[in-house]
Amino acid sequence: MNPFAWSGGKFLLFYAVVAVAVIAFVAWRARGRSDSRVNVTFMTSDPYRIAYLRGDSAEVIRVSVFNLVDRGLIELREDGLLVTVRKDAESLVRRAIDRAVLAACFAGTAPEALVANEALLREARAYGRDLEREGLLPDAPTRRSRLAWLVGALAVLVGVAGVKAVVALAQGRTNLVFLAILTVIACLFAARASFRRLTATGKDMLDDLKVLTMRLLGRAGTLKPGGASNEALLLAATYGIWALPAGAFPFVETLYPRPRSDGGGDSGSSGSDSGDSSCGGGGGCGGCGSD
Amino acid sequence: MDRVGLGWRGELAASILERLDAIDVLEVIAEDWTRAPAREQRSLRALGRERPLLLHGVALGLASRHAVEDKRLAALARLFETAAPESWSEHLAFVRAGGHEIGHLAAPPRGPASIEGALRNLERARRIVGTTPALENIATLVAPPASPMDEGAWTRRIVEGAGAPMLLDLHNLYANALNAGIEPVALLDTMPLASVRLVHLSGGRWLRPPGLAPRLLDDHLHDVPDPVYTLLETLAARVPQPLTVILERDGEFPAMAHLVSQLVRAREALASGRRLARRAA
Numbered sequence: 001m002n003p004f005a006w007s008g009g010k011f012l013l014f015y016a017v018v019a020v021a022v023i024a025f026v027a028w029r030a031r032g033r034s035d036s037r038v039n040v041t042f043m044t045s046d047p048y049r050i051a052y053l054r055g056d057s058a059e060v061i062r063v064s065v066f067n068l069v070d071r072g073l074i075e076l077r078e079d080g081l082l083v084t085v086r087k088d089a090e091s092l093v094r095r096a097i098d099r100a101v102l103a104a105c106f107a108g109t110a111p112e113a114l115v116a117n118e119a120l121l122r123e124a125r126a127y128g129r130d131l132e133r134e135g136l137l138p139d140a141p142t143r144r145s146r147l148a149w150l151v152g153a154l155a156v157l158v159g160v161a162g163v164k165a166v167v168a169l170a171q172g173r174t175n176l177v178f179l180a181i182l183t184v185i186a187c188l189f190a191a192r193a194s195f196r197r198l199t200a201t202g203k204d205m206l207d208d209l210k211v212l213t214m215r216l217l218g219r220a221g222t223l224k225p226g227g228a229s230n231e232a233l234l235l236a237a238t239y240g241i242w243a244l245p246a247g248a249f250p251f252v253e254t255l256y257p258r259p260r261s262d263g264g265g266d267s268g269s270s271g272s273d274s275g276d277s278s279c280g281g282g283g284g285c286g287g288c289g290s291d
Numbered sequence: 292m293d294r295v296g297l298g299w300r301g302e303l304a305a306s307i308l309e310r311l312d313a314i315d316v317l318e319v320i321a322e323d324w325t326r327a328p329a330r331e332q333r334s335l336r337a338l339g340r341e342r343p344l345l346l347h348g349v350a351l352g353l354a355s356r357h358a359v360e361d362k363r364l365a366a367l368a369r370l371f372e373t374a375a376p377e378s379w380s381e382h383l384a385f386v387r388a389g390g391h392e393i394g395h396l397a398a399p400p401r402g403p404a405s406i407e408g409a410l411r412n413l414e415r416a417r418r419i420v421g422t423t424p425a426l427e428n429i430a431t432l433v434a435p436p437a438s439p440m441d442e443g444a445w446t447r448r449i450v451e452g453a454g455a456p457m458l459l460d461l462h463n464l465y466a467n468a469l470n471a472g473i474e475p476v477a478l479l480d481t482m483p484l485a486s487v488r489l490v491h492l493s494g495g496r497w498l499r500p501p502g503l504a505p506r507l508l509d510d511h512l513h514d515v516p517d518p519v520y521t522l523l524e525t526l527a528a529r530v531p532q533p534l535t536v537i538l539e540r541d542g543e544f545p546a547m548a549h550l551v552s553q554l555v556r557a558r559e560a561l562a563s564g565r566r567l568a569r570r571a572a
Contacts, residue, residue, distance in 0.1 A: 039340050044308040204337075211327075211334035212308075215301025234305040 004167045011164055012178055018160055019186035026153045027193035030146050034200040038134050040212070043205060047230075047237035048097055049127055053136055053198065053206055054238065057124035058115040062256055064101045065114060066241045067233050068093070069251055070225055074105045076254060081108035097123050111255045136202035150194040157186045209238050221245045293527070293561045294535045295554050296342065303540075306547035311341055313551045318345040318537045321379065325366040335374035345489070345537070346371060346379040348424065353416065354399045354449070355385035356408035364419040371420055380425035380458045380489060381416070383409065383449060398431040401438035401445035406452070413453040425456040425489050428482070430463035430509035432470055432498070442467060443481020450483045457483055460491035461522045462515065466507040475522055484530050492519055492557060493539040511541035515553055520560040527564025528571070534561065 003014045043049050051063040065082065068074045073089045074082050084105045086092070093099055100123045104114060114120060132139040138146065161183040165176050198206065216231060217239060223232050225248050235243055242258045296316030297307060301323075307314065317338060324332055338344060348367060351359050371379060384396035385405075399405040417423045428446055438445075450457050459482060468475040494513030499505045515538065527534060536557050540550060 036336070036340065040308060040337050041311060041341055044305070204333075207330065208334040208337040211331045212338060213301065213304045216304045219302050230309050231305040234308075 004164050008173075008175065008178070012182060015160060015164070015179065015182055015186075019157060019182070019189075022153045022156050023186065023189050023193050026149055026190050027196075029149045030194050030196050031203075032142070032200045034204045035135050036201075038136060038201055038205060040205075040208065042134065043209060044234065046095065046127075047233050048095065048124075049131060050206070050209060050234075050237040052124065052127035053131055053202055054240070057121045057128070059240070060097060060124035060127055061101065061115045061117070061120050062241055063233070063236050064095075064097045065111060065255060066236050066244075066249075066252060068098060068101055068105075069255065070232060070249065072226070073102060076111070076251060077108070079108075080110060082111055082114065082255075083108045096126070131202065134201075135199055136205055137197070138199055142199065146194050150191060153190045153194070154187055157183060157190060206238075213238055217243060221247065223248055225249055293533050293558075293565070294343075295557045295561070296345075296535065296537050297550065297554065298347070298537055298539045298541075299338070300540065300544070302544060303547070303550075306550075308341075310547050310551055313554055314342055316343045316345060316377075316535055316537070317341075318347050318539075319374070319376070321346045321348040321367055321370060322350045324374070325363075325370050329369075329373060332370055332373040335370075335376075339375055344374060344376040345535070346374065346376040348379060348381040349396065350386055351381050351412070351416070352384060352386035353381050353412045353424075353426070354383040354405050354409040355388070355412065356404055357385075357388065359412045359415065361415075361419070364416055367416075368420045371422075378422065378425060378456075378489075379420065380427055382427045382429050383446060384429045396429045398429055398435040400435050401440040401442060406445065406448050409449045410452050413449075413455065417453075423453060423455045425458040426450050426453070427458040427460050427489075427491065428463050428467075430460070430466045430495075432506045432508065434471055441481065443478060447481070447483040450486050455486070456488040457486040458489040458491060459484075459487045459526070460493070460509075461519050461526070462491065462493045462495060462509050465516070465519050465522060466495055466509045469507050475518065476525060479522060479525060484526070485532075487526065487530060488532065488535065490523065490526065490534055490536040491539055492523065492536060492553070494519075511539050512543045514545075514549075515556070520556055523557060523560040524564040524567070527561045528567040529564075531568070536561065 003011060006014060043053070048060045048063060051060045065074070069076065069082070073086060073092060074084050076082055082105045084102050089102045090099045093102065097120070100120050101114065104117055104120060109117070128137060131137040161179055164179060168174075168176060196203075213234060217235060220235055220243065223235070223245065225232070232244060232249070241252050241256065244252055246253060294315035296314050296318060297303075299307065299317045299319045307317070319335060319338075324335065335344060346367075351363055351367070353359060367379070382396050385399045386393050386396060413423060413426075426446075426449065428442070440448075446457075449455075464478055464482070465475045468478040471478075492515045493509060493511045494515050495507055495509040495511075496513055497505050498508050523536065538550065538553055538557065544550075
């Protein structure tokens with residue numbers, strides 16, 4: 001019952017089972033446990049936190065640009081540059097990232113240049129530190145722990161393959177290509193499973209926000225531009241600026257054309273059941289009897 | 292302590308989350324979530340960490356001689372377990388008969404048969420879900436035929452028989468009183484006021500069918516009318532127990548500031564009623 005003495009096909013099957021178990025273990029360790037202490041208000045009081053959690057620093061800048069254009073504080077000129085419209089614009093916003101974007105647009109800047117602007121990216125990264133402190137993104141100790149588990153996993157994967165290779169070579173068998181390929185694939189999957197961008201708490205929070213705002217997304221077509229409500233900003237942060245209806249917010253596609261692979265923002269979560277006899281979906285419960 | 296809250300509607304999510312400072316409690320329609328995957332149901336817990344959650348059922352059809360299906364109660368029980376609400380409520384209505392879904396909360400004949408059926412259903416609901424729901428009076432455009440009892444007596448028999456708290460919908464009461472041609476306060480006084488823990492406020496519109504008397508339809512699409520705030524004040528003056536008041540709005544949503552102004556009016560009505568009670572004492 002020594003697996004290292006098994007023939008090629010049988011050993012590869014054994015190795016695949018070991019690899020799946022190791023990757024599953026690493027993924028489980030990397031996910032960690034969800035912590036319910038972080039609340040929805042913490043996230044929604046500043047939608048840019050949500051944008052960072054879902055995307056990255058550049059996404060925060062894109063959402064900020066969207067917000068400022070929607071509010072009429074910056075505008076896209078015909079030459080393709082974004083310019084700050086009012087001199088007192090910075091006094092009309094309270095978030096540092098908005099102020100930084102306004103400052104960057106005083107002289108006129110291309111939308112794409114903004115998401116590569118190092119000063120803005122630095123400002124946006126502050127959200128990352130916030131989210132790390134709250135346990136929604138992995139902090140340095142978590143990343144070190146993940147790395148340690150990954151190193152252990154790689155040691156197992158490479159070690160098992162290595163022992164088999166030594167045994168096979170000692171028996172004069174040199175056909176180790178399939179084992180080598182399988183080892184590389186297993187190591188790549190283990191690395192991918194280890195470096196999850198979000199913690200379990202972060203993933204749950206993002207999923208919760210998407211579920212809770214799903215119906216808002218459903219009526220995105222009725223949103224009015226002009227910064228009249230916070231709804232468009234929350235949707236842009238939660239699902240991405242491309243989830244907003246082009247009819248109401250035509251400038252979005254001009255600012256940042258939708259990537260070809262993007263099928264409509266990050267809006268693929270499933271809808272909740274509206275239930276029979278439900279009053280929740282609008283229209284009330286009128287009729288011969290109602291609640 | 293009295294509390295004032297709002298019915299959670301996904302369409303209002305952003306506005307509600309932004310104005311939680313004005314909201315003490317949130318009420319969620321149970322059937323919007325009972326068939327959702329467990330992962331989605333769990334998101335209600337995140338909402339519940341913000342404000343106490345109440346679960347509001349609209350599809351059980353408790354006030355019926357027909358037994359509520361086990362699967363509906365089981366789904367509700369699972370949701371109750373997952374979302375961990377503070378309590379739940381349902382209507383004193385029937386919603387299906389002879390295998391057909393009516394699509395409305397319909398008023399059953401107010402008599403011994405519907406009382407017995409409701410009490411049987413409530414006992415099963417209590418066993419399966421684990422707690423007894425608060426029972427809500429429904430609105431009806433016409434008095435249900437073949438009803439030997441009036442609404443107050445019928446409601447009292449069920450609420451007190453089940454030992455259940457009552458969710459008193461003041462707009463339903465107001466509409467029923469006007470549609471039946473009686474004084475709303477007189478109808479209020481027939482209700483089991485000592486059992487009232489929850490209150491619903493909403494609005495409606497007048498239907499004026501040609502050749503018939505006008506009828507007030509409770510549609511949840513309009514503002515709470517002034518007389519309903521007066522009824523809330525009267526209720527607060529007559530009962531000593533704390534009340535949780537929920538504003539219901541199902542569509543034609545106004546700006547959040549407008550909804551918040553209605554919450555403020557509800558608080559004022561409660562406070563005014565409590566002052567009246569203290570003065571009378």
